[in-house]
Amino acid sequence: MLGRCRLCDNIGEYDEWLKHFLCVQHREELIVPEREEARSVLLFSGGMDSLIAYFYVTSYYEEPIDACLFVDVGQRYRDMEIEACLKVKSLKEDFPLRIRKGPDLSISEAPDAYIPLRNLYLICEAVTCFSGVKKIYIACQRGENYVSDRSLTFTELTSVLLEKLEGVRVVNPLIYVTKIDMVEWYVENSFPIDLLYATVGCYNPINGKHCGQCSACFRRSVAFEYCGLPLDPMEHDIRKWEGIQKYINDIREKRMEKRRETQTLTVLKKWGYTI
Ligand SMILES: [Zn+2]
Ligand SMILES: [Zn+2]
Numbered sequence: 001m002l003g004r005c006r007l008c009d010n011i012g013e014y015d016e017w018l019k020h021f022l023c024v025q026h027r028e029e030l031i032v033p034e035r036e037e038a039r040s041v042l043l044f045s046g047g048m049d050s051l052i053a054y055f056y057v058t059s060y061y062e063e064p065i066d067a068c069l070f071v072d073v074g075q076r077y078r079d080m081e082i083e084a085c086l087k088v089k090s091l092k093e094d095f096p097l098r099i100r101k102g103p104d105l106s107i108s109e110a111p112d113a114y115i116p117l118r119n120l121y122l123i124c125e126a127v128t129c130f131s132g133v134k135k136i137y138i139a140c141q142r143g144e145n146y147v148s149d150r151s152l153t154f155t156e157l158t159s160v161l162l163e164k165l166e167g168v169r170v171v172n173p174l175i176y177v178t179k180i181d182m183v184e185w186y187v188e189n190s191f192p193i194d195l196l197y198a199t200v201g202c203y204n205p206i207n208g209k210h211c212g213q214c215s216a217c218f219r220r221s222v223a224f225e226y227c228g229l230p231l232d233p234m235e236h237d238i239r240k241w242e243g244i245q246k247y248i249n250d251i252r253e254k255r256m257e258k259r260r261e262t263q264t265l266t267v268l269k270k271w272g273y274t275i
Helices: 024-030 048-060 078-091 118-129 152-166 179-188 193-198 215-226 244-252 258-270
Strands: 002-004 011-015 020-022 040-043 067-072 097-101 135-137 169-171
Touching: 002 020, 011 024, 020 024, 024 097, 040 048, 040 118, 048 179, 048 193, 067 078, 067 118, 078 097, 078 193, 097 118, 118 135, 118 152, 152 169, 179 193, 179 215, 179 258, 215 258, 244 258
Parallel strands: 040 067, 040 135, 067 097, 135 169
Antiparallel strands: 002 011, 011 020
16 A cells, blocks of 8 residues: 655555555664664653653763664554654654564553563663664653662663673663653753654543543643643543542652652642642
């Protein structure tokens, strides 16, 4: 089947796996066909954390990123994530996106989309599909330590192991900042806002839209609201989501990390909640 390439004006072939039309050049550029050279690789999910991590590393640390790798591990929301990856690429032509079909991990996917050790698989995938890798960046933020493969311990220990075996360091540039800090930094430094909206952050997308009824939508919306950005178009109004009560309880019972608590409180008050 032929159609207009998703990323340029050329006519391209429909890709059964990606579910998009791509021209020959873009297929060759994006879908990692054989091992290519890349010294630094960022694990890219199509979400805003890894997008901001890209700018954080390249602008703040002034270090190059040779490839932003998205891996399809059969996750439930892969279609929406691939769509987000292509949207980012279409808005920022020099974004070094690479897409690869990895092992199918869907059999261990929990209802909240959590896949045990997913980041470990993704890191191994990056070492496998690129040669000469010295650094692998992953984007997990402060306040996520409770998720095993998003914790500081995970990054540090994996880095020690891989450095010893393969000479590869695993770096998490965002570990000391909250999601709100990240978005604030991005906005203050005038990075393109349309790229933020091209990313996805939702556990139950409905008709290609954010659902407005999940914790991913909540955390993303809190960050946008705090930074004065309009919320994403959503199927339901996140400000009225019943799940917000859980966060209020966490705040009341002092279970939320302090910095995140202060920032979340500011937004909840703005939305009319009393704590
Ligand atoms: Zn093209
Ligand atoms: Zn959602």
